[in-house]
Amino acid sequence: MKKFIPFATFCVISLALYTGLSLSPGNIPSELINDPIPEFSLPIVGGESLGFSSIDLEVEEEVIIINFFASWCAPCYVEHPFLMELKNQGYKIYGISYKDKARDTNRFIKEQGNPYYKIAADEDGRVAINFGVYGVPETYVIQEGIIRYKHAGPIHEMDFEDKFLPIIKRMGE
Amino acid sequence: MKFFLSFTLFIIITFAAYAVGVDEKQLADPASEIRAQEIMKQLRCLVCQNQSIVDSDAPLAKDLREIVRERITAGDTDEEVLFFMTKRYGDWVLLKPPFDRTTIILWLSPLLLLLIGFFVIYRNQSQRKFLAVSSPLNKDEEKRLRALLDERADD
Numbered sequence: 001m002k003k004f005i006p007f008a009t010f011c012v013i014s015l016a017l018y019t020g021l022s023l024s025p026g027n028i029p030s031e032l033i034n035d036p037i038p039e040f041s042l043p044i045v046g047g048e049s050l051g052f053s054s055i056d057l058e059v060e061e062e063v064i065i066i067n068f069f070a071s072w073c074a075p076c077y078v079e080h081p082f083l084m085e086l087k088n089q090g091y092k093i094y095g096i097s098y099k100d101k102a103r104d105t106n107r108f109i110k111e112q113g114n115p116y117y118k119i120a121a122d123e124d125g126r127v128a129i130n131f132g133v134y135g136v137p138e139t140y141v142i143q144e145g146i147i148r149y150k151h152a153g154p155i156h157e158m159d160f161e162d163k164f165l166p167i168i169k170r171m172g173e
Numbered sequence: 174m175k176f177f178l179s180f181t182l183f184i185i186i187t188f189a190a191y192a193v194g195v196d197e198k199q200l201a202d203p204a205s206e207i208r209a210q211e212i213m214k215q216l217r218c219l220v221c222q223n224q225s226i227v228d229s230d231a232p233l234a235k236d237l238r239e240i241v242r243e244r245i246t247a248g249d250t251d252e253e254v255l256f257f258m259t260k261r262y263g264d265w266v267l268l269k270p271p272f273d274r275t276t277i278i279l280w281l282s283p284l285l286l287l288l289i290g291f292f293v294i295y296r297n298q299s300q301r302k303f304l305a306v307s308s309p310l311n312k313d314e315e316k317r318l319r320a321l322l323d324e325r326a327d328d
Binding site: 025028029030031032099124125126129130131132134135 | 220261
């Protein structure tokens with residue numbers, strides 16, 4: 001018994017540290033999972049007319065993806081080819097350019113290709129804050145206006161297979 | 174003179190510690206501004222995670238400071254402003270976690286450890302008391318003791 005107590009304490013502390021330290025501080029759990037998307041209405045890049053609004057997303061019956069991006073964000077360049085692939089697989093991606101100049105967004109799209117179904121500009125970043133965005137890129141999986149999954153940082157193919165696909169599959173049922 | 178100069182310099186430098194949110198417009202009403210600053214001190218910057226949004230230069234922190242001031246101007250209570258933030262960013266945005274079901278271990282663990290400490294001390298203490306109680310010497314032991322003492326007296 002005397003020897004067992006220090007050993008048990010050691011085990012408990014190791015276990016706590018193992019789980020605690022393997023959490024990534026960059027992954028802040030989203031509050032908005034299974035909540036409706038915040039109301040918004042954003043203009044097109046470099047214009048006044050409507051890009052898209054929350055209503056456009058609510059009427060979508062299939063699974064859609066919202067991607068916050070910016071031309072000044074390096075990981076967005078890393079992620080871009082995979083977004084192109086998702087587009088080719090038939091996913092409908094709505095792009096929101098976050099705190100970016102219209103000219104830079106347009107150049108980014110022209111140089112990197114356009115994976116987006118529609119693009120809107122969130123120049124002051126307020127819509128992003130309502131979504132709980134704390135950095136770009138950030139990606140949301142949405143069905144009928146309900147947020148089902150949020151991914152912070154660039155999507156790698158493995159992330160998509162491990163994290164997105166199971167959720168998308170479940171939603172299809 | 175030298176003292177005066179260095180003293181002035183010292184005062185100027187220490188004022189930098191009070192420079193808070195200078196990058197944006199503060200609220201005209203000083204009382205509201207103080208309230209806004211108090212709220213900002215409680216909010217974690219999500220980009221540089223161990224700073225409050227008051228201390229952070231990150232653009233997102235600046236936006237959040239702006240929002241805090243806007244909400245205060247709009248007449249929100251402190252709780253309503255904090256709720257606005259936790260609704261979007263979760264309890265994580267609060268530098269001081271709230272006391273609820275998920276954080277009960279966090280809040281009570283110091284007390285728990287203290288109690289465990291007391292228990293350990295109590296147990297050790299009672300064991301020591303047991304050891305310290307001496308039984309009177311029996312006949313043999315008394316004889317040996319006498320012999321040893323006599324031996325010393327002979328030296």
